[in-house]
Amino acid sequence: MAVTENVSSCSLSAMWDWSHLSLSGTAPTVCLLDAAADLLVLERNFAGALELCERGLQILSAGGGDTKNAQVKASLCVIGIQALAEMDQWREVLPWLFQYYQNAQEMPHNIMELCLLLYSSVKQPHVMLDLSRDWLRDPNNQLLPGYRKVAELHLLRILLPLGHLSEAEELVQDPRAFTAQQQEVALSAVAEQRRRLKREEEEEAERESPGEPDHPPAAGGALARRERLVRMYGALSVAVTWVRRIPLQRLLVALLLMSVILLRLDPASPMSHGPIAHLLLLLRQMANSVFKNSPPSRP
Template structure:
C-alpha cells in the first residue's frame, strides 16, 4: 500500500471539482477505497477507507463544493462495498450516519439506495426516506428531481401498491409537462390493473386450496368415523362374549396365568423361593424311591 501523499491526490472522476481544494487525506482515501473495491476486491478494507474519509471531512462537507462531492463518492464506494459483502440491510443506516436526515442525501446516493433495495425486493425500506426527500423544497429545485421522482414512483410506490399516493405525487409535481404526466398516470393505471388481476388470481388460488383442504379433511373425518364405529362394534362383541364366561373359570384362568408368568418365571425374583421348594421336594421323593427298603427287626 502506498504512503499517504502530502498534497491532494487527483480524483479519477472525469468531472472537475468546483469550490475550495479537497482535503488531501479524504481524496487519498477515496483513491485507496476505489482500488481496494475494484482491483483487489477487498470490500472490508474499502469500507474502512470510506469511513475514515467521511470522518476526516466532518459535517462541514455537507455544503456544496469539492468536499461534498468527495464525501458523496466515498459513500457510493461504501454502499457498493456493503452490497458486495451482502450487508445491504446496513446501507441506509450507514449513509444516514454521515448525512443525518434523508432530506440531505445527495441525489446520486438516493438513486443508488432505491435501486439497491428494489433489487433485493425490499422497497418498503425507502418509502419514508424517498417521500421525505421529495417533499423537501430545496430538493425540488435540483435538476435530478424529476428523474428521482419517476424512479421512486416505479421502484417503490407501484411495487408496494401505493397507487393513490403515486397519482397525487404525479399530479402535484411541477417538473413534468402534460405529456409526461399523462404517460406516468397511464403507467400507474396499468400497474393498478395488473395488481388487481394478481390479487384476484391469488384469492382464487387460496379459495381452491381451502376447498381441497376441506374436502381432504372431510374424507379423513369420514374414514375416522367409520374406523371408530367398527372399533365400537368390536368392543361390544368382545364384552358380550366375556359376559358369557362363568366367573369361576375366569378366576381360575387368571390364577393359572399368574402361576405360569410370575411364579414360574426364572427371571422374576418372587419365583426363587417357590422353585427352591420344588427342587427340595423333588430330591426328597427321589431319595425315598432310590434308597433300599430297610425293615425293622422283630424280636421274639
C-alpha cells in the same frame, strides 16, 4: 422515462462528477477521493476504497460545512456505497451513511438515487419507502435539479413494486416531479401495475377455489369411518358382555354344536380321520365331563 436497471451499470462519473473538485475541495480530501476512485474502479480493492473514503469523511467532519466540502463529502459517500455493495454489505449502507448525514432529507440527490437503485436491486424496496418519501416532501429538495430523477425512481422502484398505487398516482400528478408527457407514461405504468395485481388476485382465488369442494367429502368420509368404528366397537362390547353372562357349560355345548353343524362331519367323511376329528373328539369329551359333574336339574 429512462431508469438505470441496476447499480453495477451506474458508473461513478454518471452518479457524481468530481473531476472539477481538484481545485475547489481541500487538498487532502480530494487526494483521498482520487485514490479511493482508483482503488474501486481500477484495482477492484473495495475494502481499501472504503477505508480511504472513511478517512476523508472524518477529515471533513472535523472541518467546516461549506459547499465545497459538501461536494467532496457526497463524492466520497458515493464511492463508499458502491464499495459496500461490491462487498455484498449492502445492509450496512444506510447505517454507514447516517454517520455522516443526520437524516435522509440532508442527503444529496445523487446519494438518494444510488440508494434507491441499490435497495430495489436487492429486492428490498420497503427499506427506502419512508426515506425517499421524506426526501421528496422536503421543500429544499424540491428545488434541486435532481428532484425529478429521485421522484421517478421512487415511483418505479418503490411505490409500484410495493403496491402503493394511490400514492403513486398522487405523486404523478405533481408537476414538480413529472412533466405532462412523463405523467402520461407514469399513469400508464400505474394502470398496468393495477391490472397485473388484479390478475394475480384472480389467479390466486382460482387456485384456491377447486380445492374447497374436496375438503367436505374428505372430512365426511373420515367422519363416516369414525362412526362405523364406533358402532363396531359398541357391537363388540355388547357381544363380549353377553358372552360373559353365559355359563361355561352352555358355552362349551354351543361351540360343540357349532362345530358339528359347520363341519358336518360324519364317520364316513375323510375329514373325520384328520386333526379336525381329534378336535371334535376333544370337545365331546370336555362336554361329557362337564355334564357329568354338573348337579342334576330340579324337576
